[in-house]
Amino acid sequence: MSGAAPSLPAFYSDAVNGLAIGEGVGACGTAASTGEMVISADIQNDPCWADFKELTAKAGLASCWSQPIFGSSHEILGTFAIYHGYPHQPNNDHIAMMEQASQLVSLALERKQVEGDLQKLSRAVEQSPTMVLITDERGKIEYVNEEFTDVTGYSLDEVRGKTPAILNAGETAPEFYKEMWDVILEGHDWHGEIRNKTKSGQPYWSMLSISPILDETHTITHFIGVSEDISAQKKTLEQIEQLAFYDPLTLLGNRRLFKEQLDIELKKAKRNSTIFALFYLDLDNFKQINDTLGHDAGDRLLQAIAGRLKGTLRQSDLIARIGGDEFIVLLADVAGAAEVASVANKLLQAISQPVLLGSSEVKATVSLGITMVPTDGDDWAVLMKNADLAMYRAKHKGRNNFQFFTHEMNDEVVNRASMEQELRNALNNKEFCVHYQPQWSILKELQPVCLEALVRWNHPERGQVSPAEFIPVAEDLGLIVELGEWVLNEACSQGRLLIDAGYSIRMAVNLSMRQFFDPELLNKIKKALELHGFPASLLELEITESMIMEEVDVVVDTLHQLKLLGVSLSIDDFGTGYSSLSYLKRLPFDHLKVDGSFVRDIPQDKSDMEITSAVIAMAHKLGLKVIAEGIETHEQMAFLRENGCEMGQGFLLARPAPLDDIMKYLDVEMDSLGD
Numbered sequence: 289m290s291g292a293a294p295s296l297p298a299f300y301s302d303a304v305n306g307l308a309i310g311e312g313v314g315a316c317g318t319a320a321s322t323g324e325m326v327i328s329a330d331i332q333n334d335p336c337w338a339d340f341k342e343l344t345a346k347a348g349l350a351s352c353w354s355q356p357i358f359g360s361s362h363e364i365l366g367t368f369a370i371y372h373g374y375p376h377q378p379n380n381d382h383i384a385m386m387e388q389a390s391q392l393v394s395l396a397l398e399r400k401q402v403e404g405d406l407q408k409l410s411r412a413v414e415q416s417p418t419m420v421l422i423t424d425e426r427g428k429i430e431y432v433n434e435e436f437t438d439v440t441g442y443s444l445d446e447v448r449g450k451t452p453a454i455l456n457a458g459e460t461a462p463e464f465y466k467e468m469w470d471v472i473l474e475g476h477d478w479h480g481e482i483r484n485k486t487k488s489g490q491p492y493w494s495m496l497s498i499s500p501i502l503d504e505t506h507t508i509t510h511f512i513g514v515s516e517d518i519s520a521q522k523k524t525l526e527q528i529e530q531l532a533f534y535d536p537l538t539l540l541g542n543r544r545l546f547k548e549q550l551d552i553e554l555k556k557a558k559r560n561s562t563i564f565a566l567f568y569l570d571l572d573n574f575k576q577i578n579d580t581l582g583h584d585a586g587d588r589l590l591q592a593i594a595g596r597l598k599g600t601l602r603q604s605d606l607i608a609r610i611g612g613d614e615f616i617v618l619l620a621d622v623a624g625a626a627e628v629a630s631v632a633n634k635l636l637q638a639i640s641q642p643v644l645l646g647s648s649e650v651k652a653t654v655s656l657g658i659t660m661v662p663t664d665g666d667d668w669a670v671l672m673k674n675a676d677l678a679m680y681r682a683k684h685k686g687r688n689n690f691q692f693f694t695h696e697m698n699d700e701v702v703n704r705a706s707m708e709q710e711l712r713n714a715l716n717n718k719e720f721c722v723h724y725q726p727q728w729s730i731l732k733e734l735q736p737v738c739l740e741a742l743v744r745w746n747h748p749e750r751g752q753v754s755p756a757e758f759i760p761v762a763e764d765l766g767l768i769v770e771l772g773e774w775v776l777n778e779a780c781s782q783g784r785l786l787i788d789a790g791y792s793i794r795m796a797v798n799l800s801m802r803q804f805f806d807p808e809l810l811n812k813i814k815k816a817l818e819l820h821g822f823p824a825s826l827l828e829l830e831i832t833e834s835m836i837m838e839e840v841d842v843v844v845d846t847l848h849q850l851k852l853l854g855v856s857l858s859i860d861d862f863g864t865g866y867s868s869l870s871y872l873k874r875l876p877f878d879h880l881k882v883d884g885s886f887v888r889d890i891p892q893d894k895s896d897m898e899i900t901s902a903v904i905a906m907a908h909k910l911g912l913k914v915i916a917e918g919i920e921t922h923e924q925m926a927f928l929r930e931n932g933c934e935m936g937q938g939f940l941l942a943r944p945a946p947l948d949d950i951m952k953y954l955d956v957e958m959d960s961l962g963d
């Protein structure tokens with residue numbers, strides 16, 4: 289309770305102030321609590337004053353009549369009370385007077401409350417952190433708040449009587465405003481984002497809500513606009529979008545953006561019956577460049593490639609970077625395959641021009657797969673798969689070329705899937721066997737010095753499947769580790785049988801990439817040697833040149849550990865990789881096998897002959913003996929001998945065959961073949 293009573297003693301008012309209302313808390317407390325008039329004609333004998341007898345006696349108050357004051361919604365605002373210094377019972381006139389007085393007080397109190405509310409409201413609007421603008425029904429500005437002035441630079445005096453059109457940045461179409469007015473004039477609220485400008489002409493994004501204010505006859509009297517400057521949020525959103533849809537390194541679109549754009553292009557092409565082409569590009573030697581020149585150089589190369597793509601293609605073509613060194617291009621609205629092929633050629637040309645990365649000049653090439661839309665498909669997943677398959681075909685065809693997708697490529701994938709399944713069962717079903725091909729010393733007398741173990745798959749329906757076909761699949765599936773171990777054991781056990789029969793000959797076994805990087809490799813080799821009692825000195829492991837280019841440190845370490853076992857090592861398919869001389873010098877190889885592809889065209893291809901003789905000379909400088917693969921003719925043999933190649937292998941000398949068939953070469957001197 290709090291009281292306002294100028295004629296009551298101050299100590300009395302102080303004592304009463306702050307008391308909780310309730311029955312028994314004097315006449316006023318009881319009236320406020322019950323909503324009924326309370327007449328205490330004799331305070332000293334009135335139970336509701338029991339706790340305040342002394343206080344009232346001290347104040348000289350003997351009677352109190354208290355009437356509740358009701359607000360317009362019949363809520364109790366307070367009480368109106370009359371005290372007397374003597375016990376006093378009111379008559380009807382007194383009661384009527386009390387009721388009238390309380391009504392008058394109610395009016396005064398309510399008015400004060402409304403004024404207070406209005407004041408609070410206007411202060412809230414004035415100091416609101418959002419912009420508030422009020423116009424009359426013709427759109428003439430009557431009021432703007434401080435925030436409006438802060439953001440736009442316009443004071444109320446400057447804009448009063450003008451329309452909000454002064455804020456129009458001129459970047460929004462008139463139809464937009466027309467639609468907005470249609471909504472508001474219908475008496476509805478409108479929300480939206482519009483581009484405004486400040487007094488100094490600075491454009492900004494405004495998130496705006498406009499509400500018409502209606503009177504009791506539902507006529508619009510005013511409009512109120514509440515808005516916020518959302519330029520900063522917009523900018524953040526744009527940045528997020530940039531990150532979500534663009535590759536920060538090359539500033540090209542990313543996979544997500546490309547997919548969206550492709551969907552639009554697909555619909556367009558369908559509507560207009562046009563065709564377009566999808567290119568999938570993969571850098572051929574990116575890993576090598578990255579590994580040798582570092583990631584910064586790799587990044588700059590990718591930027592350079594992106595620049596070349598942009599420089600070669602039309603502005604309307606879409607380009608995206610969708611992975612580390614993978615780009616994708618959509619060539620919109622093309623006339624046909626010939627045009628597409630010519631663009632592909634131009635791209636290969638542009639990309640293969642040398643790029644200067646710091647002080648090194650690098651030549652990058654790409655393998656490019658092409659799929660045509662809608663001929664090859666009309667859906668993102670299918671098209672991507674097609675282009676990817678075609679790109680892989682381009683890789684297999686020697687890189688730096690392009691290939692169109694064909695449906696046969698798809699069939700191959702299906703075949704491969706079934707081969708995967710069959711391969712998984714082949715070991716258990718004992719469908720593999722090992723053939724051996726002798727390697728011969730060729731310089732003086734022709735003598736078999738080693739037998740290379742070559743695995744064969746006797747497929748129950750397809751007959752013998754070439755290892756060139758199934759080894760890569762076994763490698764991908766990881767099955768090669770188990771298969772390779774089986775071949776190793778076969779070779780050691782057959783080698784042991786040969787020793788027992790009086791022929792001590794080296795057995796060469798191919799190691800696949802997965803086997804080479806298998807942490808159990810050394811243990812497995814030791815175990816095989818022990819199990820079959822085959823001496824390490826007679827086991828040769830063939831490791832391809834491409835394998836030693838992988839994780840350099842692991843390779844060097846593994847090769848040295850193998851060497852410690854006592855086995856000999858040969859570097860296979862030499863000439864097909866990119867190994868550097870200084871690197872080779874660090875590796876403990878015994879033999880180097882010149883790849884058959886160089887031997888094949890001797891003596892027709894002069895450059896192959898030059899390469900072969902250079903490789904032989906280089907190998908000798910490194911202290912390695914050379915084995916030439918794929919010798920098929922006497923001319924080849926003569927050339928290799930002239931160039932000092934110590935050993936040879938090929939159909940001219942012996943084809944791979946089961947060990948029983950190979951035994952004859954071990955019995956017979958073969959001098960006659962050499963001439």
Ligand SMILES: Nc1nc2c(ncn2[C@@H]2O[C@@H]3COP(=O)(O)O[C@H]4[C@@H](O)[C@H](n5cnc6c(=O)[nH]c(N)nc65)O[C@@H]4COP(=O)(O)O[C@H]3[C@H]2O)c(=O)[nH]1
Nearest residue numbers: 742743755756775798799800918919920937938939940944
């Ligand atoms: N045109 C022609 N070819 C000749 C001639 N002399 C030998 N060849 C073939 O050349 C391949 C030599 O083996 P590679 O280069 O290690 O190439 C091998 C090797 O990389 C892989 N491979 C075979 N067996 C195994 C194995 O047990 N483990 C692993 N990891 N790979 C194996 O499969 C590849 C192909 O093996 P094959 O089909 O047996 O093919 C063999 C052999 O039959 C010739 O005068 N002319």
